[in-house]
Amino acid sequence: MKEGRFIFASLLVTCFLAAFVPDSLIKTAFNQAEQQTKLMLNELAAAKAADSKVALVSPRTLNEAGALQLVPARDWTSGFFPGELWYLYEYTGRGAWADQARRFTANLEREKLNTGTHDMGFKLYCSYGNGYRLTGDKAYQEIIVQGARSLIKRFKPTAGIIRSWDHHKEVWQCPVIIDNMMNLELLFAATRLTGDSTFYKIAVTHAKTTIQNHYRPDHSSYHVVDYDTLTGKVLKKNTHQGFSDESAWARGQAWGLYGYxxxxxxxxxxxxxxxxxxxxxxxxxxxxxxxxxxxxxxxxxxxxxxxxxxxxxxxxxxxxxxxxxxxxxxxxxxxxxxxxxxxxxxxxxxxxxxxxxxxxxxxxxxxxxxxxxxxxxxxxxxxxxxxxxxxxxxxxxxx
Known part of the structure; x- marks a missing residue:
């Protein structure tokens, strides 16, 4: 009997250890990521040459025809490709990736003054935040802090939240989406960099209000909560990207997990x-x-x-x-x-x-x-x- 328990315990340990992602798999994944990203860089050059009307800076997805879809700096996804380049540099240590990361990061500097969006963290922290972490570039620090200053202008003290969208004003008075939890990282960074606790306090207030109003008893999250900014009252709870107002949109749940x-x-x-x-x-x-x-x-x-x-x-x-x-x-x-x-x-x-x-x-x-x-x-x-x-x-x- 003791021998059986030992064998069972050994199997559990073996299965547990086998679950870990080995360095060889990580190395293979990054090697292939390098190859794919080199292809992406070539594709980006061709796509920009084909459409020079708008200042398109980053890839987002493929359209219905299978063609590469690029976005301008104002798009909420514009910071992810520069961040991807910084991650390739972090893993490989190759200066060529740092050069490309700097090049694509620089395209987003104008966004530091954009007060019309809550997505400053996605855009500036994934790009400039990673760049500052890996290089200590003081110019990047200034952009991070200015981006945070722009973001907190969207804070509504009575409701205790940072407004998300300005569009669909006929639908929502002051919508807050669960995605906004991700942009709080920019505010925490700004307090670390400046010593000014204003950013920190706003981030904490938003996070606590979101726990109170976005989450159901089973700990699933609504996508959108609409507020009355004069009273702080919740007006409605619904979805924009999920299946229904009472459903659990998967990426929204992931944003909340990461954010908290x-x-x-x-x-x-x-x-x-x-x-x-x-x-x-x-x-x-x-x-x-x-x-x-x-x-x-x-x-x-x-x-x-x-x-x-x-x-x-x-x-x-x-x-x-x-x-x-x-x-x-x-x-x-x-x-x-x-x-x-x-x-x-x-x-x-x-x-x-x-x-x-x-x-x-x-x-x-x-x-x-x-x-x-x-x-x-x-x-x-x-x-x-x-x-x-x-x-x-x-x-x-x-x-």
Missing amino acids: TMCYRETNDPQFLKQAEAIARYMLNHPHMPADLVPYYDFDAPNIPNEPRDVSAAAIMASALYELSTYSSSSQYRARADQVIRSLVQQYRSPVGQHHGFLLLHSTGSKTSEIDVPLIYADYYFLEALLRSKKLNEKKPLF
């Missing part, structure tokens, strides 16, 4: 760790989560299993779980993140030389557009997750 894990890192407030772990349990234990941990675009989509997957949600979730694993006594978070990465590498990666240089396939932007396509932010968080896995393998801190 990051908030705990920046504040050490146990409320944020508790929230992150509750979201993780909701996602990982959901009966509609597929075995490969790459979710359908919405956990409540009506035709599961015949619904589109969202690889971007999986990549964001994996990166967040790696960080969460460093704050929790539970070993499941790292093991599940490793499982996601293995799935992405083995089943969802673009073959080298195809898809205009995107790294991953089968993402979904929303229920009505960008369905089953590559998306640049899926690639960004995939590389981030790989780097985090590598650091954990080496027993190095993530930050």
Whole structure:
């Protein structure tokens, strides 16, 4: 009997260790990412030459015809490709990648003064934030801080939130989307860089208000919450990209998981760790989560299993779980993140030389557009997750 228990325990240990992403897989993934990104750079040059009317700076996806779709600096996705280039530099140490990262990052400087969007973190922290972290360039510091100053102009003190969208004013008075949790990282960075706690306090206020109003008792999140800015009252709760107002849009759940894990890192407030772990349990234990941990675009989509997957949600979730694993006594978070990465590498990666240089396939932007396509932010968080896995393998801190 004792021998049987020993054999069973040994099998458990073997399975647990086997779940880790080995350095050889990370190396292969980055080697292929380099090849794909070189292709992307060539494709970008050709696409810009074909359409010189608008200052297009970054790739976003492929259109219905399979052609590369580029976006201007004002687009919320414009910072992910520069960030991807910084991650290639971080992994390889090759100056050529740093040169390309600087080149594409510089295209976004004008956004530091843009007060018409909440997406400053996506645009400026993924690009300039990574650049500053890796190079210490003081010019990047100034842009990060100015971007944060622009972002906090959208703060509504009575409601305790940062306004998200300015569009669809006939639908919402002051909409806040769960995605906005990701942009708080820029504010925390601004306080670190300046010593001014204003940014920090606004970020914490927004995060706490979002826990109160975005989350249901089962710890799933609404996509959009609309506020009355004069009273702070919640006017409505609905969706814009998920299946329905009461459904759980998969990427929205991933944004929340990542956002609250990051908030705990920046504040050490146990409320944020508790929230992150509750979201993780909701996602990982959901009966509609597929075995490969790459979710359908919405956990409540009506035709599961015949619904589109969202690889971007999986990549964001994996990166967040790696960080969460460093704050929790539970070993499941790292093991599940490793499982996601293995799935992405083995089943969802673009073959080298195809898809205009995107790294991953089968993402979904929303229920009505960008369905089953590559998306640049899926690639960004995939590389981030790989780097985090590598650091954990080496027993190095993530930050």
